[in-house]
C-alpha cells in the first residue's frame with residue numbers, strides 16, 4: 001500500500017519510476033545504554049517501516065520529497081554540511097558518508113514516507129538512514145556491504161544529527177530477521193539470531209507520547225559519565241578499555257575515587273550486560289517469566305541508577321506490577337519519553353489497555369498510544 005503511494009508520488013513529482021526500499025524500525029528487548037559501552041543488546045526489526053523510492057536525475061542535485069511532512073527539499077552534492085534541523089540532515093548525512101568513502105554518487109531524486117511513529121523511540125531516523133544507504137548502493141550499483149551501511153548510518157547520526165548514538169538502532173534495522181531478535185556484541189559486532197517464540201504472550205509497546213527535551217543532551221552526558229568511570233577504573237586495572245571489561249568487583253575497588261553518580265551509571269551498565277546474557281539463556285529455555293523479571297530489573301536500573309526514565313515511563317511500568325498476565329515491562333531506548341515494552345498475555349491485552357489508558361489519561365491528561373508489534377526482515381529492496 002505504502003509502496004504504491006511512494007510510486008504514485010514519485011511519478012507525480014519527478015515523472016519517473018523509482019527503485020524501492022523498505023527499512024524497518026526496531027524494538028529492544030533488553031540491553032539498554034550498553035551499545036556505546038561495547039556491551040550487548042537484544043533488539044529486533046519490527047513490522048513498521050520507512051519506504052523510499054529512488055531514481056537518478058543526471059545532475060549534481062538531490063531532490064527529496066517527504067510524504068509525511070508533505071514537503072520538498074534539496075541539497076547539492078557539492079555542499080554537504082549539516083543544517084540547523086530537520087529530516088533532510090539524515091539524507092545528507094548518509095550521502096556525505098558514501099561520497100567521503102569514495103563511492104561515486106551522482107544526483108538523485110527520492111520520495112520517502114512510512115508508518116514508524118516519529119519521536120516514539122522506534123528508531124525512525126536509523127531506518128531512514130539505512131534506507132538511504134541501501135537505496136544509493138542499489139541505485140548506483142555499488143554493492144556496499146550491509147555492515148558498512150550500518151556504520152555510515154551511525155556516522156551520519158553523529159555528524160548530521162548531533163547525537164553520539166551507539167550502533168544498535170542501525171544494526172537492528174539493517175540485519176533484523178522475521179521471527180527473531182538478534183543478540184549483538186557491540187565490541188566485536190558478532191551477532192546471533194534468537195527465535196522469539198512467545199506462545200500465548202506478545203510484545204506490546206505503550207507510547208507515553210512525551211519527548212522530554214533534555215533527551216539528546218542527557219544522552220551525550222551519560223556517555224561522558226561512563227567514560228569518566230572507565231578512566232578511573234583504568235588507573236588500577238590498565239587492561240580495561242570500556243565498561244564491557246569492567247566487573248562489579250573492579251568498580252567497587254575504585255568506588256571511593258568515583259562521584260556517586262558516576263558509580264551508579266557504571267554499576268547499572270555492568271549489571272545490564274550480565275542480565276542480558278542470563279536473559280538470553282532464559283529465552284532459549286523458553287522461560288519467559290525469568291525473561292520478564294530481567295526486564296523489570298533493567299527498568300529499575302535505568303530509572304534509579306542510570307536516571308534516563310521519566311514520570312510517565314515509570315507510571316506505565318508500575319501499572320503492570322502485580323498483574324500476572326504481564327511478565328515484564330521496562331522503558332525502551334534512550335529514555336526521557338518514548339515507549340515502554342511489555343511482555344503480556346495476548347488474551348489480556350484488551351482489558352489491560354482499557355485500564356491503563358484510563359489511568360494514564362487521568363494522571364497526565366495524555367492519550368496513551370499502544371502498538372502491537374511483530375518482528376520483521378531488515379532493510380531491503382522491494
Ligand code: GLA
Pocket residue numbers: 031032033034035036165166167168169333334335
Ligand atoms: C538510543 C541510541 C542507541 C542506544 C539506545 C539506548 O536509541 O540511538 O544507540 O544507545 O538509545 O540503549
